[in-house]
Amino acid sequence: MPITRGGGGYGPPAVAVAQSSVPSWVSGTAIDAWAEILGSAAQSGVPLSMAAPNSFGGSAPASARMDAWCGFAMVGRKIYSAAQGGHGDYRGNEVLAFDVDTGLWSLVLASSPPGDFIDGGPYSDGRPAATHGYYTWQPVPQRNWLVSAGQAATANNGGTYKRCTVYDITANAYLTQGTMPDMPVQPIGAEYGVGSDPATGDVYACYSGNLYKWTQSSNTWDQVGGLVNSAGYETVLCTDSTRGRMLILAGQGSQNTANLLTFSTGAMTQPTMSGDSGITSPGGQWGAAYCETTDLIYAMETNAAAAGLYTIHPTTFVVAAKSTTGAGSMPAGVNGVFGRLKKVTYGSAGGLIYFPNHAAAAWFLRLH
Secondary structure (H helix, E strand, C coil): CCCCCCCCCCCCCCCCCCCCCCCCHHHHCCCCEEEHHHHHHHHCCCCCCCCCCCCCCCHCCCHHHCCCCCCCEECCCEEEECCCCCCEECCCCEEEEEEEECCCEEECCCCCCHHHCCCCCCCCCCCCCCEECCCCCCEEEECEEECCCCCCCCCEEEEEECCCCEEEEEEECEECCCCCCCCCCCCCCCCCCEEEEEECEEEEEEEEEEEEEECCCCCCCEEEEECCCCCCCCCEEEEECCCCEEEEEEECCCCCCCCEEEEECEEEEECCCCEHHHHHHHCCEEEEEEECCCEEEEEEEECCCCCCEEEEEECCCCEEECCECCCCHHHCCCCCCCEEEEEECCCCCCEEECCCCCCCCCCEEEEE
């Protein structure tokens, strides 16, 4: 497939997307209040394609498509779940999409048939194995792609591999293995950090104390450089699209240990985090999203949405617990936040969409 470069500069992604009418869960919700998106629960109505002898959820592996340490990617007005499950939990590699305007899930690409399963993948039809998605899936709006930087906890053997996966939204197909080259170094451990720059489509992966970059325009991987501060298991990467920078929060138990990458120069600095110490609590599995309107980074702690949301100021790096209403009714998250926290806009209104667990509805926090 030809390589084309998206628009330069920072701000919205290169793919323009029409805004739909504002749904009731946005217009009827006060600023800093959580609202349940009714009817959005459990990826409802989306059939299973490939059952697995699974340890997750007993005889019903449907929950593993979200609850088995999964993470999603957003392109345009849809949030995608591609080949989620993995390890001993679920083998199907179907692609599901959540429409942020209707609040409904749909099946957009059926899974490989059960007879094509190969332990660890790829399956015999060339499609990828299901994985624990963690942070690996990222949007490339310039190509209308979703890409997975490596594969973590694959079905059924639980292995982690440096091979990358591409799902082409326009073609509604997984592209041939090797379309996106393998990461340069084999990741050690499954829950490594991955993030992306929406202005260029470049993808960054952080593991073993180093940062690697896939350049969308050349389809190549390179090492950006070592990280001065520790960046290990469950490192969180969050892009500040206003300034063209990425905040890299170190892994388990040290989320206030930070690195800051400036995209245009490749310079890496180490900002000093201050303020609320709650973000340093152990456990990892955080998710993070940046809001251009409020000019804040929002970080959410594993399994603690009601009390575990923090803001990080992108220039002072002061951390503060975020006060909200309505979170007391929100069900507990299951097995991490990872890529299940997304910033969405509806005209002049906007906020965060969060998926706590498979059995629960999605929830919306209005920020502006």
